[in-house]
Amino acid sequence: MSLLAYLSPSWRDEALKRLQSELTPEKMNNVTTSMSNIYKNCPGGSEQFLFVECKDGKVTRVETGSGEPPQAEFRIIGDYETFARISRAELGAQKALMTGKLKLKGNLARALKLAAVADRLNKVLAKIPTQY
Amino acid sequence: MPRILDPNDKYYIDNPGRVKAIQAEMARRGIDVYLGSRIRTMSFVLDTFCPWRSYVIIPPEGQPVFFTFVVDALRIADETWLDPDHVRAYGPMGGMDQVSAVADYIREELGIQKGRLGFEDGISTYTAEGNLSHWEYTHFKDALDGFEWVNSHDIVDALSLIKDRGTIERFRTASLIVDEGHKAARAALTNGGYKGMTETVIAGIAASAMRRAGSVSEWNFAGLNEIASGYRTGLGACTPPTTKEIGAGEPLMLDFHAMFKLALGDHSHNYLIGPATRRQRWHADNFVAIVQTVIDHYRAGTTPGTLAAIMMDFAESRGCGDFIQPACEHGIGLFGDEWRIGAVVNPALPYWTDQDHVYRENEMVVCAMQYAAPEENIGFRYENDIVITKDGCEVLSKYPLGIEEIS
Numbered sequence: 001m002s003l004l005a006y007l008s009p010s011w012r013d014e015a016l017k018r019l020q021s022e023l024t025p026e027k028m029n030n031v032t033t034s035m036s037n038i039y040k041n042c043p044g045g046s047e048q049f050l051f052v053e054c055k056d057g058k059v060t061r062v063e064t065g066s067g068e069p070p071q072a073e074f075r076i077i078g079d080y081e082t083f084a085r086i087s088r089a090e091l092g093a094q095k096a097l098m099t100g101k102l103k104l105k106g107n108l109a110r111a112l113k114l115a116a117v118a119d120r121l122n123k124v125l126a127k128i129p130t131q132y
Numbered sequence: 133m134p135r136i137l138d139p140n141d142k143y144y145i146d147n148p149g150r151v152k153a154i155q156a157e158m159a160r161r162g163i164d165v166y167l168g169s170r171i172r173t174m175s176f177v178l179d180t181f182c183p184w185r186s187y188v189i190i191p192p193e194g195q196p197v198f199f200t201f202v203v204d205a206l207r208i209a210d211e212t213w214l215d216p217d218h219v220r221a222y223g224p225m226g227g228m229d230q231v232s233a234v235a236d237y238i239r240e241e242l243g244i245q246k247g248r249l250g251f252e253d254g255i256s257t258y259t260a261e262g263n264l265s266h267w268e269y270t271h272f273k274d275a276l277d278g279f280e281w282v283n284s285h286d287i288v289d290a291l292s293l294i295k296d297r298g299t300i301e302r303f304r305t306a307s308l309i310v311d312e313g314h315k316a317a318r319a320a321l322t323n324g325g326y327k328g329m330t331e332t333v334i335a336g337i338a339a340s341a342m343r344r345a346g347s348v349s350e351w352n353f354a355g356l357n358e359i360a361s362g363y364r365t366g367l368g369a370c371t372p373p374t375t376k377e378i379g380a381g382e383p384l385m386l387d388f389h390a391m392f393k394l395a396l397g398d399h400s401h402n403y404l405i406g407p408a409t410r411r412q413r414w415h416a417d418n419f420v421a422i423v424q425t426v427i428d429h430y431r432a433g434t435t436p437g438t439l440a441a442i443m444m445d446f447a448e449s450r451g452c453g454d455f456i457q458p459a460c461e462h463g464i465g466l467f468g469d470e471w472r473i474g475a476v477v478n479p480a481l482p483y484w485t486d487q488d489h490v491y492r493e494n495e496m497v498v499c500a501m502q503y504a505a506p507e508e509n510i511g512f513r514y515e516n517d518i519v520i521t522k523d524g525c526e527v528l529s530k531y532p533l534g535i536e537e538i539s
Contacts, residue, residue: 077226077227078226096226097225097226097228098224098225098226099226100225100226101226102225102226102227103225103226103227103228103232104225104226104227104228105227105236105240107217107220107221108202108205108220108221108222108223108225108228108233109202109205109206109209109219109220109221110217112202112221
């Protein structure tokens with residue numbers, strides 16, 4: 001498989017396909033939630049987002065783009081390079097949060113319950129052959 | 133699961149009603165949002181034990197939102213009456229530090245961008261009071277640029293003065309639990325049981341009895357159950373227990389604390405370990421008479437200043453005025469509220485008990501007196517939760533007043 005440009009429409013489609021096939025509702029603890037990653041300082045200077053929605057444990061939407069992301073239960077804000085390093089497994093998402101490289105907005109108490117689910121999701125996305 | 137509030141429960145507190153009362157006062161003062169940080173405010177609003185640094189944000193209407201250290205958020209959500217989504221956490225994550233979490237909530241979720249923000253500031257002898265620190269104040273102000281900050285702690289102070297039925301019932305139970313501690317202590321001390329026993333051991337015996345009776349904590353930040361024996365009884369009003377052994381011929385002061393549904397049982401009782409001298413007996417009889425005199429004068433309409441004067445005059449009439457400390461009470465409420473009496477800040481002596489505060493029915497105080505003759509190695513302490521009534525007061529610990537000689 002050739003490399004897909006990070007956050008491009010083709011990368012987004014591949015992400016949805018993999019998430020739906022690799023993450024069963026049981027693996028996702030049957031959760032209903034949504035999350036927008038907001039990428040600051042993207043190549044070219046723009047701001048982009050990655051939105052993932054999950055209903056009853058099934059990943060139902062993956063969207064990427066620029067501008068205002070869809071409303072989500074959680075927003076995670078950081079530099080493009082930080083997210084890229086997480087996707088390349090060079091930096092753990094937890095460490096990025098704990099060192100302030102990423103900023104979380106939403107109910108932290110609930111976010112912690114979903115930490116393992118988010119980690120599973122990130123691991124699937126990290127396996128997509130990606131051109132950063 | 134959040135607690136279901138049941139008006140038929142004898143310990144019921146109308147917490148939603150309390151929030152509405154705060155919001156009504158906010159509206160009257162033109163306050164758009166209230167940022168509470170004191171433990172007493174958490175207890176008053178959430179009716180839950182909130183030991184970690186916490187903030188409660190009270191909007192103009194609707195439920196408050198509570199923020200606490202992330203390690204304790206789920207437990208509090210399980211115990212309070214607030215909806216789970218109204219119990220939030222802060223923690224060591226980007227965007228989730230105390231200032232970001234609270235400021236973002238006010239701006240982004242409440243949608244309040246500017247206005248008057250009530251907060252809690254002041255000073256207290258009580259270390260754990262919880263006023264905003266200078267660091268918090270300056271950083272919150274930076275994060276909430278555009279707000280006028282108004283010190284508003286007196287809203288909660290005034291609303292929490294008169295105790296409701298459920299709160300008083302909790303104090304009644306907490307006080308009876310303390311009595312169980314005193315019964316267990318006496319049983320352990322008498323018939324020579326005190327020999328070889330340390331202050332720490334008698335503190336633990338009482339704590340165990342009170343826990344069996346339903347207490348969840350000895351709550352007192354100054355040393356849980358406070359014990360003093362011998363010369364230590366003359367050292368003042370803060371005596372965390374030591375490993376000193378209780379000895380014959382010594383005075384012994386037992387100040388036990390229980391917590392039941394955030395109500396703070398507090399009763400100090402004294403003994404003379406025989407054989408007692410005539411001088412020790414004289415001191416003891418003085419103290420009991422002083423306590424009884426003060427209790428007899430509590431009623432709605434009197435003031436702390438009046439009671440202190442009665443106490444001092446009576447002590448002087450018995451020739452023991454040099455030994456009594458010049459105050460006879462401290463404030464009490466749900467956990468975190470054990471400091472000054474009254475809600476008015478006297479500018480001449482700010483944040484101390486308002487000596488001219490006029491008691492009303494169903495106010496509560498801890499009737500608290502300290503007698504100390506350190507050069508004679510003797511002292512006594514009395515503490516008891518009381519409810520002010522129209523014509524007197526209800527003394528909640530039923531343990532008999534007296535200083536018994538035991539051996």
